[in-house]
Amino acid sequence: MKMIRVMLVMLSVLLGVSHPVYAEKKDDSQARMALYQKTEAVTGIPWEYLAAVDQYERQIHDNPKEGRLTALEADPMFWTGTAGEMPTDFFPEGWGGDGNGDGKTDINNDEDVLWSLGQYINSYGTTKEDIKIALWNYYKRDLTVQTIMNTAKVFQKFQTVSLTDRSFPVPIEANYSYRTTWGDARGFGGRRIHEGTDIFANYGVPVKSTTYGVIEMKGWNRYGGWRVGIRDIYNIYHYYAHLQNFSEDLKVGDVVQPGDVIGGVGASGYGPPGTSGKFPPHLHYGMYQDNGNNEWSFDPYPYLKRWERMEKNK
Template identity: 50%
Template sequence: MRSYVQFGKKSIRCLVCTVMISFLCTISGFGAVAAEAPGTPDSTHSKSVYELRRSLYEEIGILTQVPWYWLAAVDQYERTITPRSKVAKKDKERLVGLQFKDEVWAGALNPNPGDMNPATISLFGGLGRDATADGNADPGNDRDALFTMASYLLGFGFDDEDFRIALWRYYQNDSSVSRIRQFAKIYKTFNQIDLSASAFPLPVKSIYTFRDTWGDRRGWGGLRTHEGTDLFASYGVPVRSVCYGIVETKGWNPYGGWRIGIRDLSNRYHYYAHLQGYEKNIEIGDVVKPGQGVGWVGSSGYGPPGTQGRFPPHLHYGIYRDTGSTEWAFNPYPLLRQWEKEEWVRIKKGKK
C-alpha cells in the first residue's frame, strides 16, 4: 500500500533553484506550445510512445536538473503498481503513469480535494505544480504531473542519495525505493526507453524439451506446488536472460540450488534455478540484456550448498510479479512459448 509525505527540509540551493523554476514557468510560458500535454501516441504520428516519453523526461529534466532516467524510473514504477483496471479511461491514454492521491496533490487539509489552483494548493501544502502556464495544476496533465514529481525530488537535493531519501519519504517503503533505483540504473545503462525486447532462456538451436508443469506437486522440503516451468536440457547448456533487467539475487538456495534472479522494468522477477554455475563476472547489481548468458543448466539443489544430481539436469524458470504491496508467481509457460516462437522468427529473418 502506498504511503506519501510532504516536502522535507530544503537546502538553500534547492530552494533557490525551485524558485527559479517556478519563475521561469510563469514568465516564459514553459510548455505553452502544448498547454494540453500530448496524452496519446496519436498526438504525434511520426513518433512512438517511447520517443514521446523520452522527450518529455528530457524536457522536464533540463528544466529541473533531475536526470531523465530518474524521472523515467519513477514513472515506470508507478505504471507497474497501478492496475490497468483501476486506471480511468482518459488516463490510459496518457504518456505518464504517475498517479497522485488527492491529499498529496492538493494538500491534506485542503477543503477542495480536486483543487487545481496553484496558489491554494501551495497554501495547503500540496505538491501539485503548473508546468504549462495555463493557470492549472492538473494531476491529469502529463507535464504538470512529471514536473511535480521532479520538483519534489529536487526539494531534497541533486545527487542519487538525495533522491533515495526523497523516494523513501514519499513511499515509506524500502522495496519501492529499491525498485526505482534498479529501474534508473537500467535506463541509464542502455540510454533508451524502449527496453521491451525478450529472448528464450535457452538457445533455441540447443536440444531441450519442456511442457506446462505449473502447479505440479513437489515433495522435497514439504508438500508444495510447482511455481514455474522445467526446461530439460543437457548439463552445460547456456542459460540466458530473457529480458533487460538487473541481477537482484545470486547464490545458493536449498530448493533451487545455484540460482540467479533478475528484475525487469515491468517489475517482474525472473528466477533461474538448479544451475551448474554462473557466467564469469556476473554479480548482483549488474545490468543484463535479452540473450545474455548468466549461467548453465545443471542439477543443483534439494540440499546444502553443493548438492547435485538428485534429479535430471534442467532449468527451473519462474516468474513473479511485484505489485508494490505483494509479490506473486504466475505461470510462465505461455510466455516461454511466445518467446521461443519469436526467436525462431528472428532467426529465420536473419536477425540474431
C-alpha cells in the same frame, strides 16, 4: 494437478491479478522520452529516474487515461498539501505545481505531475542517495525503491524506455524439452506447488537472460541450488534455478539484456551448498509479479512459448 492450476487461476481472477503486459499498446516511447527529458531540463532530476517512477506506476495502475502519456496518479492529499508527511517548508500548500506554464495546476496533466514529482525529489537533493530517500519517504517500501532505482539504471545504460526485445532462456539449437508444470505439487521441504517451468537440457547448456533488467540475487538456495534472480522494468522477478555455474564476473547489481549468458544448466539444489545430482539437469524458470503491495508467482509457460517462436522466426 490440473485442478490445482485451475484453482490458482480462479484465485488470481478474484484478487484482480493480471498477467504483465510486455509491449505497450501503442508506440508512445518517443513522446514519453521527450516529456521526461523536458522535465529533466526544468527540474534538474535525471530523466531516467522520472521515467523509472512512471514505469513503476504503469505496472501498478491501469493503463494511462486517454490523452495522457504517464501513469502517475498523484495522491490528492499530497497534491493539496494536507498530508503532514510532506516537506511543508518547500510546499506549504502541497507539492502540486504548474509544469507547462499555462498558469494552472492540473492533477491530470502529465507535465504538471512530472514537474511536481521533480520538485518533490528536489526537496531532498539530486544525488542517487537523495533520490532513494525521497522515494522511500513517498512509497514507504524497500522493494519499490529498489525496483525504481534498478529500472533507472537500465534506462540510463540503454538511453531509451523502449526495451521490448526478449530471449528464450536456452539456445534454441540446443537439445531441450519442456512442458507446463506450474502449479504441480512438490514434496521436498514440505508440500508446496511448483512455481515455474522446468526446461530439461544437458549439463552446461548456456542459460540466458530473457529480458532487460538488473541482477538482484545470486548464490545458493536450499531449494533452487545455484540460482540467479533478475528484476526487470515491468516489476517482474525472473528466477533461474538449479544452475551448474555462473557466468564469470556476474555480480549483483549488473545490468543485463536479452541473450546475455548468466550461467549453465545444472542439477544443483535440494540440500546444503554444493548438493547436486538429485534430479536430471534442467533449468527451473520462474516469474513473479509485484503490484506494489505483494508479489506472486504466475505461469511462465505461455511467455516461454512466445519467446521460443520469436527466436525461431528470426
